[in-house]
Amino acid sequence: MQNRTIETGVGLFLLAGILALLLLALRVSGLSASTTNDSYKLYAYFDNIAGLTVRAKVTMAGVTIGKVTAIDLDRDSFTGRVTMEVQKKVNNLPSDSTASILTAGLLGEKYIGISVGGETTLLKEGSTIHDTQSALVLEDLIGKFLLNTVSKDAK
Amino acid sequence: MRKKSILERIGLFGRAAIDIVAVLGRSAIFLVHALLGRGGIGGGFQLLVKQLYSVGVMSLAIIVVSGVFIGMVLALQGFSILAKYGSEQAVGQMVALTLLRELGPVVTALLFAGRAGSALTAEIGNMKSTEQLSSLEMIGVDPLKYIVAPRLWAGFISLPLLAMIFSVVGIWGGSWVAVNWLGVYDGSFWANMQNSVSFTDDVINGVIKSVVFAFVVTWIAVFQGYDCEPTSEGISRATTKTVVYASLAVLGLDFILTALMFGDF
Numbered sequence: 001m002q003n004r005t006i007e008t009g010v011g012l013f014l015l016a017g018i019l020a021l022l023l024l025a026l027r028v029s030g031l032s033a034s035t036t037n038d039s040y041k042l043y044a045y046f047d048n049i050a051g052l053t054v055r056a057k058v059t060m061a062g063v064t065i066g067k068v069t070a071i072d073l074d075r076d077s078f079t080g081r082v083t084m085e086v087q088k089k090v091n092n093l094p095s096d097s098t099a100s101i102l103t104a105g106l107l108g109e110k111y112i113g114i115s116v117g118g119e120t121t122l123l124k125e126g127s128t129i130h131d132t133q134s135a136l137v138l139e140d141l142i143g144k145f146l147l148n149t150v151s152k153d154a155k
Numbered sequence: 156m157r158k159k160s161i162l163e164r165i166g167l168f169g170r171a172a173i174d175i176v177a178v179l180g181r182s183a184i185f186l187v188h189a190l191l192g193r194g195g196i197g198g199g200f201q202l203l204v205k206q207l208y209s210v211g212v213m214s215l216a217i218i219v220v221s222g223v224f225i226g227m228v229l230a231l232q233g234f235s236i237l238a239k240y241g242s243e244q245a246v247g248q249m250v251a252l253t254l255l256r257e258l259g260p261v262v263t264a265l266l267f268a269g270r271a272g273s274a275l276t277a278e279i280g281n282m283k284s285t286e287q288l289s290s291l292e293m294i295g296v297d298p299l300k301y302i303v304a305p306r307l308w309a310g311f312i313s314l315p316l317l318a319m320i321f322s323v324v325g326i327w328g329g330s331w332v333a334v335n336w337l338g339v340y341d342g343s344f345w346a347n348m349q350n351s352v353s354f355t356d357d358v359i360n361g362v363i364k365s366v367v368f369a370f371v372v373t374w375i376a377v378f379q380g381y382d383c384e385p386t387s388e389g390i391s392r393a394t395t396k397t398v399v400y401a402s403l404a405v406l407g408l409d410f411i412l413t414a415l416m417f418g419d420f
Contacts, residue, residue: 006204006205006208007204009212010204010207010208010212012212013207013208013211013212013313013316014316016215016316016320017315017316017317017319017320018316020316020319020320020323021319021358021362023323024255024319024322024323024354024358025354025358027345027349028251028322028323028326028348028349028352028358029349029353029354029357029358055350055351055353
């Protein structure tokens with residue numbers, strides 16, 4: 001085979017490999033460089049985060065407006081602290097907005113839903129959402145239900 | 156045949172163990188000499204390009220075709236299971252994660268061992284049996300440098316690239332089946348995939364896996380060729396050994412790497 005064709009073939013092969021890595025980075029893993037610039041941080045404390053994970057969606061009215069970036073335990077109040085990054089263009093959230101942990105579908109992933117409050121002051125970079133609703137834990141629900149039936153039977 | 160005494164049997168067992176250790180040692184010395192010995196690849200860039208062509212470019216067809224079909228099968232199987240739970244949108248992330256984390260690196264390495272590894276062994280084994288290697292040494296040319304090193308480097312470079320191409324093509328095949336054929340909504344297919352695939356955890360770990368596999372498969376293939384008995388049976392035995400050992404090593408290492416990368420300890 002001609003040397004020229006071999007070189008072109010190898011060049012195309014290397015290009016295809018690099019292109020594949022680029023595609024995997026941008027199209028498949030959704031990597032984008034500017035995530036920190038156009039978003040601001042919010043904190044929320046939950047009694048139980050049950051199954052919420054980092055990179056989970058933060059939504060409002062069903063529209064994704066940000067994502068969860070960190071989850072850790074607050075040592076003083078023994079509650080789970082969730083750090084979220086919300087897009088800068090949604091900068092008009094009232095300070096008494098409610099954050100709740102919701103489930104997509106019956107078995108789907110957990111995400112955070114924010115519902116609007118009525119205050120005129122707004123949430124800023126680094127502020128905390130005080131009004132939170134924890135994840136629905138199926139075991140607690142069943143426990144309550146059982147307790148109810150038992151106390152009804154006792155009457 | 157005379158019946159062997161117990162002592163003789165134990166002796167044979169010991170000799171087999173010593174043989175295995177000796178082969179391991181020989182192959183390690185061989186690798187170090189080929190990679191580090193006396194200044195890199197002989198003949199420079201030209202030989203490497205030639206080997207990249209025969210090892211990498213020639214394997215492209217089988218990688219692309221199997222990638223498309225594996226992606227399509229994954230989407231089809233995943234869809235029929237996920238549709239039972241009403242979450243067929245998750246088919247995108249299932250296909251992408253399976254390909255990036257496991258099937259991409261592993262299947263590519265297995266195909267590579269069969270397609271390119273066996274060819275490397277047979278080629279070098281044939282050179283040895285026709286005494287081309289010893290005549291090279293006779294005229295003062297180091298065969299490790301001119302024959303072995305370019306092949307090793309070509310394998311190290313091409314397998315990770317092939318694995319990435321495999322994953323991309325597989326994801327494309329999966330999306331074709333899921334979106335165009337089974338009617339999964341296009342937007343949620345890609346959005347779910349992008350939400351759950353992380354670049355460092357999934358893509359980079361997959362690439363690391365395929366780099367490790369490239370190292371092991373090429374090393375086994377080239378060493379088996381170099382170390383084979385210089386007869387036609389010897390070559391055929393060495394070629395079989397290459398495919399068997401390389402496949403076993405890939406599957407075993409895959410478990411260890413997966414446990415280290417995704418096992419959370």
